[in-house]
Amino acid sequence: MTTLLRFLPIPLADAPEVEALLERLGLGPFDPDTLTALPGRNDTWAGTTASGTAVFVKRLTGPAEDVRPRMDRTLAFEELRATAPERALRGPRLLGSDEENGLLAFEYLETARSGTELMLDRTFGPDLAHQAGEALGLLHATALPSGDGRDGRALDASTPPLPSLALLEALPLRMYEEASSAELQTWQLLQNDEPLLAAVAALLEAEHAAPKAPAHCDLRMDQFLVTTGPGPRLLVADWEEFRAADAARDIGGFVGEWLHRSVLDIVTHRDGADQREDDPLSGAEVFAQAGMSRETVLSRGRDTLLRVRPAIEAFWAGYRQARPRTDSGLAHRATGFAGWHLLDRLLAGAARANHLRAIERAAAGIGRTALIAPARFTTTLGLGETP
Numbered sequence: 001m002t003t004l005l006r007f008l009p010i011p012l013a014d015a016p017e018v019e020a021l022l023e024r025l026g027l028g029p030f031d032p033d034t035l036t037a038l039p040g041r042n043d044t045w046a047g048t049t050a051s052g053t054a055v056f057v058k059r060l061t062g063p064a065e066d067v068r069p070r071m072d073r074t075l076a077f078e079e080l081r082a083t084a085p086e087r088a089l090r091g092p093r094l095l096g097s098d099e100e101n102g103l104l105a106f107e108y109l110e111t112a113r114s115g116t117e118l119m120l121d122r123t124f125g126p127d128l129a130h131q132a133g134e135a136l137g138l139l140h141a142t143a144l145p146s147g148d149g150r151d152g153r154a155l156d157a158s159t160p161p162l163p164s165l166a167l168l169e170a171l172p173l174r175m176y177e178e179a180s181s182a183e184l185q186t187w188q189l190l191q192n193d194e195p196l197l198a199a200v201a202a203l204l205e206a207e208h209a210a211p212k213a214p215a216h217c218d219l220r221m222d223q224f225l226v227t228t229g230p231g232p233r234l235l236v237a238d239w240e241e242f243r244a245a246d247a248a249r250d251i252g253g254f255v256g257e258w259l260h261r262s263v264l265d266i267v268t269h270r271d272g273a274d275q276r277e278d279d280p281l282s283g284a285e286v287f288a289q290a291g292m293s294r295e296t297v298l299s300r301g302r303d304t305l306l307r308v309r310p311a312i313e314a315f316w317a318g319y320r321q322a323r324p325r326t327d328s329g330l331a332h333r334a335t336g337f338a339g340w341h342l343l344d345r346l347l348a349g350a351a352r353a354n355h356l357r358a359i360e361r362a363a364a365g366i367g368r369t370a371l372i373a374p375a376r377f378t379t380t381l382g383l384g385e386t387p
Contacts, residue, residue, distance in 0.1 A: 009037035009045045017101040018045055018057050025096040025105060027053050046108050054108035055095065060240070067102045069156065070240040074104060076153050077239040080145060080214060088138045089214075090235050092225065109235070115224030119261060124221070126314035131234040132224060132254065133315035137322025139236075140213040140247040156243035159207070160217050162347075163200045163340050182350035190343065199372040203336040207246040211327055217241040219253030248330055251319065252337025255381055258312055259370070260342050262304040263363040305380075312382035331383040335374035338381065342367025 012019055012030065019029045028050025035047040043059040060067045075097065081089040095105040115132075118124035145154060168191055171179070179187070190196060216223070218241035227233040320326070346364040350356060370377040378384065 007037040007039065009035060010043055012045070015043070015045075015059065017098060017103060018059070021057070021096060021098045021101075021103050021105055022049055022055065027051050027055060027095070027105075030055070046110070048108075053095075054110055056092070056106045056108040058104045058106070060102040060104070071097070071099055071102055071104075072153070073156050073242045074239045075099075076145075076155050077214075077242040079153060080142065080155075083145075084142050088142055090135045090138075091239060092235055092237055109225055109227060111228045112225040112235075113228070115221035115226065118226060119221050119257070124224075124226075124311065126310050128224075128226060128234060129311040129314040130318035132236075133318025133320075134322045135234060135236055135318075136216075136219075136247075136250050136254070137319040140215065140250070141323040142214050144212065144214060144244055155214065157212070157245075158243065159204075160241060160243070160245065160249065162344060163204065165197075165201060165204065168197055168200060180351060180354060182353040182356050183347065185356055186347055186350040193368070195372055196368055199336070200340070203333065203340070203371065206329060206333050206336075207248065210246040210248065210329065210333065212244040213247045215243060215245040215247055216250050216253075217243055217245050219250045219257075221254075221257045246333060247326070248333035249337050251316075251330070251334035251383075252339075253341055254315055255312055255334060255383065256338035256341025256345075256367070258308040259305075259338055259366065259381065260345055260363055262308045263342070263366055264359060265304040265307070266362075309382045316383050331378050332374045334383060335378045335381060336371050339367040339370030339372075339374065339377070343371070 012035075022029060030045065030047045030049055035045060038044045038046055038056070042061050044057065046054075046056045048054050060070050062070075077089070077091070078094050081091065092109060093107040095107060097104050115124055115128075118128065167175075167187070170191070171187055176184070216236060216239065218238065219236075223236055223238050225235045225237050227235070342363045346356070346360050346367075349360050370381075
């Protein structure tokens with residue numbers, strides 16, 4: 001929950017429920033000289049209160065039918081964390097909530113840096129990746145609540161919205177009318193790709209049959225927060241999609257972020273190394289759209305993957321150490337979800353653009369290959385057997 005820039009929040013006069021919550025929690029009002037907002041889909045206020053407490057308040061935004069389940073899922077995580085062993089579930093400390101107004105108040109980690117920042121400046125190394133794997137392994141190893149009220153509310157057991165076979169068949173009229181031209185182009189590409197449709201159907205079928213665990217279900221590098229100081233502490237934020245789900249979704253989200261980064265680095269050319277012609281990434285001819293030859297793609301692709309693979313391997317080692325007993329298909333499903341992650345990134349970028357960038361289409365091509373043939377990528381990406 002940090003940013004290097006200062007954003008103006010919605011005036012507190014227009015959201016009196018925020019300071020009403022702070023007063024109810026005994027924290028006092030925000031000091032206006034410290035107040036800022038953090039970027040994201042929700043309304044936010046962050047700063048120091050009259051009591052000297054650093055607080056981050058988030059107001060969930062959107063239709064009521066969307067806000068209510070997001071609030072329930074967040075509070076379900078907090079209830080589960082309260083009953084779990086110490087350090088088993090790691091997130092910023094919740095100070096209080098106002099369910100009626102969709103408000104959540106957390107400790108404000110002003111000096112923390114996001115995993116995205118650390119990835120970009122190459123300081124999210126194997127040590128932090130191992131911590132991330134351990135954190136997710138402990139999460140997934142936590143017993144699901146019974147739902148009888150004695151150990152917390154039952155977790156949402158619905159399947160996350162994407163990937164969706166229904167959307168891969170046709171978009172609802174309202175979604176079609178609100179989509180950008182780039183989004184429509186993306187959906188058309190996906191909907192006309194028969195091998196991809198078959199792979200998504202197989203992945204969802206395997207997910208349905210997989211054992212369920214407490215899962216974040218919206219894992220990206222910016223959800224990781226790393227505090228500064230000796231012995232940096234890694235936390236996982238934003239539990240609005242938390243539910244009982246296939247653990248492979250979270251693993252795939254982490255791996256997919258690093259795979260996406262490695263693809264972007266091919267174009268930014270932050271590395272250079274030799275390339276073998278039999279590399280599993282050799283299907284990256286789609287990079288020709290970025291004005292690069294196949295030889296250049298192969299040369300840079302192997303090097304960028306080799307650079308990020310130690311982080312994935314350390315993550316997987318931390319995960320298996322914290323959760324040594326897993327089902328046999330977990331790594332293959334995680335690879336499939338890592339592949340889907342790149343397609344999801346393509347959709348997210350298309351929502352903010354009028355045309356598809358060549359590099360994003362290229363990344364999606366790599367993701368498509370991982371999704372269609374996960375067995376070829378599992379070991380290559382660092383999800384092989386761990387001693």
